[in-house]
Amino acid sequence: MRLELDEARRLTGPNLLWEHPGAIVDVFIAGIDKNAVVTLWQRWATTLLTEFGWQQKTTYRLHKEGANLALSAPMDALYCACDLAELAWHCAVAELQSAVTPDWRQRLNELQLELAEERNPELIALLQAAHQHNVSCIVDDDEVSLGMGKSSQTWPARALPALSSIQWQQYQDIPRAFITGTNGKSTSVRLASHIAKAAGFVAGVTSTDFIRVGEDIIDTGDYSGPGGARMLLRDPRTELGFLEVARGGILRRGIPIDAVNAALITNVASDHLGQYGINTVTELAQTKFVVAKGLDENGTLVLNADNKLVVEQGLQLDKKICWFSTQESNPLIQGQLRSGKAAVFIRDKHIIYALGSDEECIAALDQVPMTLNGAAQHNVQNALGVVGLCKAMNLSTQAIYEGLLSFGSNAQDNPGRGNFYDTKGIKVLVDFAHNEHSMQAVVKTVNQLPAKRKIVMFSHAGDRSDQEICDLTDAVIALDASLYVVTELQRYLRGRELGEVPQVVAEHLRQKSVPAQKIQFATDPLAGAKIAMNYAQTGDVVLLFVLSEREQVHQYLSQ
Structure with missing residues (x-):
């Protein structure tokens, strides 16, 4: 049985579960009926809310690995709501595992003190008044503002103006x-x-x-x-x-x-x-x-x-x-x-x-x-x-x-997205595409351009599975290139070892009958771009998937 808390965080606006601000708890559940776990969490949340003196709502969303559990809360009590939602989870888990229940009454006493520090009645009053006057009120931890653009006015969250002093008509929204x-x-x-x-x-x-x-x-x-x-x-x-x-x-x-x-x-x-x-x-x-x-x-x-x-x-x-x-x-x-x-x-x-x-x-x-x-x-x-x-x-x-x-296909108007360069009769397309859908779209575009040969440089982030990396590489193989330059992404290893992702790519290219002499490796995108351009000849089209070092590659191509 797996009952694991992943994260508790604030919801500040309308979200996937509902329209209310509040707290959300992400949990992993396995080896036990998810509905039974969620029902128990909601029962504990109701008990704690009643004892705490809060009238709030709960909701949830089940998914393959567990659930998202949400608790509504006022905008000036979101941190406290996270702690309360988390406490309800720990109490439910203890009951399911026949373990000692946390001392939730003591914890609620502590939360009352924390809530007293977090509460900001002036903020709630301002939000309500802004709503009544149909004026936008934008809130974060440190600042609160009314209106938008040139009419916007901002105050520290703990130094808000008296409602009687506010000239509501001066605040306007922008499209x-x-x-x-x-x-x-x-x-x-x-x-x-x-x-x-x-x-x-x-x-x-x-x-x-x-x-x-x-x-x-x-x-x-x-x-x-x-x-x-x-x-x-x-x-x-x-x-x-x-x-x-x-x-x-x-x-x-x-x-x-x-x-x-x-x-x-x-x-x-x-x-x-x-x-x-x-x-x-x-x-x-x-x-x-x-x-x-x-x-x-x-x-x-x-x-x-x-x-x-x-x-x-x-x-x-x-x-x-x-x-x-x-x-x-x-x-x-x-x-x-x-x-x-x-x-x-x-x-x-x-x-x-x-x-x-x-x-x-x-x-x-x-x-x-x-x-x-x-x-x-x-x-x-x-x-x-x-x-x-x-x-x-x-x-x-x-x-x-x-x-x-x-609006041009250049690095000034749209940096990193479909940027075209023409140097010494070689057409170069630079794009940030990094998922299968976007890479297929860019490859389809290049395949419609006249070219003596096609050359491609690409790389993948390390937080994708081997199968996902292979699927992304298939999108590139559809180019039928004369040269595939596989680069390392040191900024995006994300748990992988150096050289691990390029090795997965190279092995998949070989399995797809790409000859070894058509595969080269580079330490980074700039080095890969240089390899591709040194290989290219007049009439060729070079496709560079640049996920990092975009500005360096742009400077190199511009020269």
Whole structure:
């Protein structure tokens, strides 16, 4: 029998389990009925809540390896809620194992003291008043703010203004949107912000690479969670916000804010399974669709009608949806047209936006650099999704057109995603693709380009199984390259030994009948890029999957 606590953490926004803030406990359960364990945990949680004087709710989610157990709580008592949820777990486990029950009464006395220190009645009063005045209130451990953009005002969480002094009418929201999906998120937020710039707005972007307002990068790193959203929406320069929302942030904390004007889900495919109890692609799709809980009452959900997992989830929702597809004949597109609803699709190699019978031709594919004249189908879909998103945010058709035409496949506009270089007659494509879905899309693009020979450099992170590494390598083998350069990723060993992942890759390449003379090894992506380029000749196409040292590779190719 396995009854193991993995993690207890705070939920600060709407999340996979429900819409409430509170605490979540991740547990592993094996060798015993999961429902019986969860029922006992809930019974203990109810007992402890009653003794503690709290009127809170509990919920749970079962998965293959165990369960996620959640307890609602006020925003000024989330740490205490984590401790209480964890205490209920330990009491339930003790009962199941016929062990000594923890001294929970003593622990509750200690938690009362901790709660007294954590509570912030002024914060709760401010949250309630902001809700009554329909003003956004953004909260973190240290600061609280009202409004967004130029109207935003921030105070220390322990030095809040008197409610009587607040001029509620001065606080306004800015247009804002969520963008999520397995692939295409960063490209989409960058393209959307580029279109907003063409419309004359200062757009803010949060992403897995950086947080940016206008042309100014505030900081680099992964800002696809609540922290990046708060920083961006509080910046007085931000006039529109495009918030990349990644799976990890949704599962760890919930969505960053609970009211957006629109949300885009680019696609769903297998990636990062096995974390936080998400073990199947269907569960991953459900996680991505948490962003729909953040739509305001008039908000639009922009969905990929060509992605089966997105379609399955989208059809279950009662939301205003804009479907997009590369095929005008897609049944969902046709349904939108018949019912007078929004759709984006391709007709005769042109991007069309339709609202029922009213149609607009946005741009021809050969005018949109990121699509490579339509060869980069994944970027065609990214463009369609962003058109739907920008229309939902009331950006003009002219701005969308100008933004699509001026957004380049280069390291300036879209660093690390589909960047093209042409040096000495050798075409080079650099991409960050790192899962099977995205790597297949990039390889498909390269296979449509004229080439004397094809050369590829690639690598994999160490936290994937041998089978996953082989599956990813199969995506690369579809290139039928003249040279495969396998690189080490020292930053992403994640428990593996040096040389272990390249060895798995090399063995799989040999099993797939790739001759040994077509396989070379490199110590890092920059070294691998040099090997590939030294081998290349005029007329060749070189594909570089660059997961680290992107800037160094860019500098090398630019020279």
